[in-house]
Each structure stands twice: as structure tokens, then as C-alpha cells.
Amino acid sequence: MKLEELQQMKEKMEDGYLPQWVVTDPEIYNLEQERIFSKTWLFLGHESELKEPGQFITRMMADDPILLMKNKNGEIKAFLNSCSHRGTRLCTEDFGKKKTHTCPYHGWSYNLDGELIGIVAGNKVYGEKMDKSEWGLRPVPRVESYQGMIFGNLNFNAVPLEEYLGEMKWYFDIMLGRSDGGMEVRGLPQRWVAKANWKMTSENFAADPYHVQTTHRSAVEMKLTPTDPLYASYGHQVVLSNGHGINVITSATGESANKYQGMPESMWPMFEKNLNKEQLEVFSKVTNFVGGVFPNLSFLSSCSGSEGTKHNHLNFRVWRPIAPDKVEIWVWYMIDKELPEDYKEKSYKGFLATFGAAGTLEQDDTENWARIIEASQGRMARDRKLSYNNVANYLMGFDNVEPDENFPGPGIAYPTCYTDHAARSMHKYWLELLMKESEGEG
Ligand code: FES
Ligand SMILES: [Fe+2]
Structure with missing residues (x-):
């Protein structure tokens, strides 16, 4: 979509009009995914949903499935809910409590900090070279809370949540x-x-x-x-x-x-x-x-x-x-x-x-x-x-x-x-x- 077209829409909006087609247009939708939902703070859940270490919830951030869990130190961690082996969805439940998450496909397992801790048949199939520490879950780039409300952001360089909430x-x-x-x-x-x-x-x-x-x-x-x-x-x-x-x-x-x-x-x-x-x-x-x-x-x-x-x-x-x-x-x-x-x-x-x-x-x-x-x-x-x-x-x-x-x-x-x-x-x-x-x- 051309900048002029968006500029024209903004001028219309200044006058109090919004083109009706923006609610059904696929091009606008794709732009929003890229320029809004990949860059702004998105709500993930409330801290009361994760009371004890091991508790987890699964959420979505735009199109990404997210796994949130409380680790042993009481910190809330958020990861892409996707196994680092072949990428299948790791956790298939909406909520629960467990010490390790084991992938339903080939059985790799992860701890509450998202670290890969177990590989089925381990060294026998991968030899000594594979370094487990390189194959942990991918963390959500930014996770911050305000008054118990947990937000995530896919943009590393986003302004802090509190500044955004203003x-x-x-x-x-x-x-x-x-x-x-x-x-x-x-x-x-x-x-x-x-x-x-x-x-x-x-x-x-x-x-x-x-x-x-x-x-x-x-x-x-x-x-x-x-x-x-x-x-x-x-x-x-x-x-x-x-x-x-x-x-x-x-x-x-x-x-x-x-x-x-x-x-x-x-x-x-x-x-x-x-x-x-x-x-x-x-x-x-x-x-x-x-x-x-x-x-x-x-x-x-x-x-x-x-x-x-x-x-x-x-x-x-x-x-x-x-x-x-x-x-x-x-x-x-x-x-x-x-x-x-x-x-x-x-x-x-x-x-x-x-x-x-x-x-x-x-x-x-x-x-x-x-x-x-x-x-x-x-x-x-x-x-x-x-x-x-x-x-x-x-x-x-x-x-x-x-x-x-x-x-x-x-x-x-x-x-x-x-x-x-x-x-x-x-x-x-x-x-x-x-x-x-x-x-x-x-
Ligand atoms: S995809 Fe998870 S262990 Fe293979
Ligand atoms: Fe209403």
C-alpha cells in the first residue's frame, strides 16, 4: 500500500471520516500484522494465573503460540510454544503444572527456564557434538508486567511497557x-x-x-x-x-x-x-x-x-x-x-x-x-x-x-x-x- 494512500486516509480521519473498506481489506490486515502486532505490547495474561513454580498457561501473540511458565525462582518466562527439534507445538494444553515439558513428537524435554534438558537416546543418536544449551526454547523478546498484567512484545527495541501505557x-x-x-x-x-x-x-x-x-x-x-x-x-x-x-x-x-x-x-x-x-x-x-x-x-x-x-x-x-x-x-x-x-x-x-x-x-x-x-x-x-x-x-x-x-x-x-x-x-x-x-x- 502506498504511503500517499495512507496519508490521504489520515487526512480524512482528521476530518472525521474513515474509509469503510479498512475493516475487510486483506492488504491492510497484512500491514497491521507487520507494523502493529509485531511491534506493540500485547496482553498475555495475569500474574494470578501463574501462582506457583511449574504452573503454565498457553496463549497467542498475534499468530505465535506462546508458553508462559513460572520457574523455580518465581519468575514468569514466556517462549514460543514450538519444539526446537522439528518445530511442533510443544505444550498442547491450555494450563497446568509440571516440572518439565516433553514434546509429543520425538520426546525432547525442556525445563521451566526453557532449557533443553533431555533428548531421547541422547548421545547414541547425536554423538558428543550436539550442545543441548544451543537448543532451548526461543524466548519472547520482551515480557513486562504492570499491576499484574503481563504483556509481551516481539520488538526488542520497543519502549518499556510502562512508558507505552503512559x-x-x-x-x-x-x-x-x-x-x-x-x-x-x-x-x-x-x-x-x-x-x-x-x-x-x-x-x-x-x-x-x-x-x-x-x-x-x-x-x-x-x-x-x-x-x-x-x-x-x-x-x-x-x-x-x-x-x-x-x-x-x-x-x-x-x-x-x-x-x-x-x-x-x-x-x-x-x-x-x-x-x-x-x-x-x-x-x-x-x-x-x-x-x-x-x-x-x-x-x-x-x-x-x-x-x-x-x-x-x-x-x-x-x-x-x-x-x-x-x-x-x-x-x-x-x-x-x-x-x-x-x-x-x-x-x-x-x-x-x-x-x-x-x-x-x-x-x-x-x-x-x-x-x-x-x-x-x-x-x-x-x-x-x-x-x-x-x-x-x-x-x-x-x-x-x-x-x-x-x-x-x-x-x-x-x-x-x-x-x-x-x-x-x-x-x-x-x-x-x-x-x-x-x-x-x-
Ligand atoms: S519435534 Fe519435538 S522432539 Fe521432535
Ligand atoms: Fe456493548
Whole structure:
């Protein structure tokens, strides 16, 4: 794809338009794999999934299968899940605990540091020359964590994770660092494949509370959410660095009937010890945090249940692109480790009813994403002549919404969540990354 074409798209985006065909185009997809998914920090899992030495989980980073394990020193190591002999997938399980991983093909085995420690028939077949230390598993070039969230990066020269997260750390501290002992993942991440483009799913969380009243109308009808058409607009949409974004949704008055997202009062002194004044101000009023870390990690911290029995839950999700029109969705449920068991149980049930593969709200969203693909793959929608009106509309809040200087958190905060500021920022960053290599290539 020519640099001029990407530049032209960026100019369009500055004006609030995004060509519709970018959600189904194979060339764009290949560029994204090379210039975004090979170079940015991708979420792999949470430290609570690897509590003891020997525990392991298998994940995907773009198209690479990854094996994460905790070694004897308690360090988390991540490797390409591929045997160094003939390259077969080494570990075939999703999770477990073992001291050594033995390849199912010819039986080579590796320890928790990824070192090759055993070869079937060893010296008898390879002689003395083969040096086992040269045939360990290939480590993921960079693995770093923040607030228990483990990320990997295929780019050795990437900026440190904390620098990449930037202002998002302040919000992560509220969601993940408010309790002593942090958060824990409950159960396994749910996983399924959906017809969708990763940009649309990421945008839905980072930048689009506007869809809530229409898409999730059944929740209104079940009296789970208010009838007010502006209900998900109250609060602030905050544009963060590197294409990240977050919506800090409150009630219409800006105050929440459920302080600290309705969590038990016994937890409050701990929150007040772990968070600063500005963070507490935001946390005491928020009803939902919904946002995303570019490119494809999204999160939602909300309360579910009927009035008076609301339980907070936090879910993180990865939209792993597997084709221009397909994502593999991974959803983790997380909860404060310190919360009483009965609270966790009720919260988990609330999560399962609303989000995850069988959740009602989740399926509302998934249908729309599939329909975007269906309506964007035909000749008319894919026509690249920009004289056609083949663009999606990102004009909301374009020149009628100004930043709120009084918002206590970092980032550029707009005093409504019904605006396209975060979406425009995300798509502009996406285009900048796509163009980066083109410039270098001359
Ligand atoms: S491929 Fe693993 S031992 Fe041969
Ligand atoms: Fe939704």
C-alpha cells in the first residue's frame, strides 16, 4: 500500500471520516500484522494465573503460540510454544503444572527456564557434538508486567511497557491496584471466534458508549439500565497517549448511588490507603470504566444485578485478529482478591449473565460487529475512490465539545462519553503506525 494512500486516509480521519473498506481489506490486515502486532505490547495474561513454580498457561501473540511458565525462582518466562527439534507445538494444553515439558513428537524435554534438558537416546543418536544449551526454547523478546498484567512484545527495541501505557497507568492503578493483594483471575479466560474486525471491537470499548442505549436495549427493557437516552453519556471520555482511551461513566448527577462501584464498606479504608485523592474522587463517582489499550486489549469494570444487589466485576478482553473479518475473543474475569467469597461468587454470576460467550450484552455487540463485516465486503463499500461516500462517520463532538480542564485524571478529558474523540485518536494512531515503515522504506 502506498504511503500517499495512507496519508490521504489520515487526512480524512482528521476530518472525521474513515474509509469503510479498512475493516475487510486483506492488504491492510497484512500491514497491521507487520507494523502493529509485531511491534506493540500485547496482553498475555495475569500474574494470578501463574501462582506457583511449574504452573503454565498457553496463549497467542498475534499468530505465535506462546508458553508462559513460572520457574523455580518465581519468575514468569514466556517462549514460543514450538519444539526446537522439528518445530511442533510443544505444550498442547491450555494450563497446568509440571516440572518439565516433553514434546509429543520425538520426546525432547525442556525445563521451566526453557532449557533443553533431555533428548531421547541422547548421545547414541547425536554423538558428543550436539550442545543441548544451543537448543532451548526461543524466548519472547520482551515480557513486562504492570499491576499484574503481563504483556509481551516481539520488538526488542520497543519502549518499556510502562512508558507505552503512559497515562493509562493512573486508571489501571484504580482498577487493579486499589486492593492489597491486587486482583485475581477467576476460572479460565473464555475464548471463541467471532466475525468482526479488531478495530471495530477495540473501538467499541475504548470510544463508543453511544451504542449502549440502542444495541443493549433489552437491558433497558429488563429494567437493568435506565431509560434515559443519554444514560451512558454522563461522565468523561478521556483520550490517552498511544491510541489508548477510557470512558469514566457516572450517573446523570455525576454522583454514584453506589460509592466505589458498590463494593463493601469493609474494603473502603484499603482503597483510601492505596489510591490518591484524585483517584478516589474518580473512583467514588464512577459507575463504569470502559476503555482500551491500543491495539487490542479492552476492559470493562461495571456493576451488574438489580438495584440494591449490584456487584462490581472487571473483565479484560483481547481481540486477536485471525483474518481481516475474524477475531478470536479472549475474556478474563477478575476480582479483588480481598473481597469476601460470597461477594465474588455473586459478582461472577453477574458477569456470566451479561458478558463472556453466553452473556446477553456480549452477544448484542457481537451481532453488530458481524453485520459491519457483512455490509463492508461488497463492491460498493470497498470502492476506494474517495469521491464515493464510502466512509464511516466519526463526526460526533467534532467541533462542539471542548476538554474539561477540571477533570482530576490524566489525559484529555471531554465532559461527555457520547463523542468520537477517542475513536479519532485511536484511528489516527493506527494510521501513524501503518505509515511508519513506509517512510523508512522510502
Ligand atoms: S519435534 Fe519435538 S522432539 Fe521432535
Ligand atoms: Fe456493548
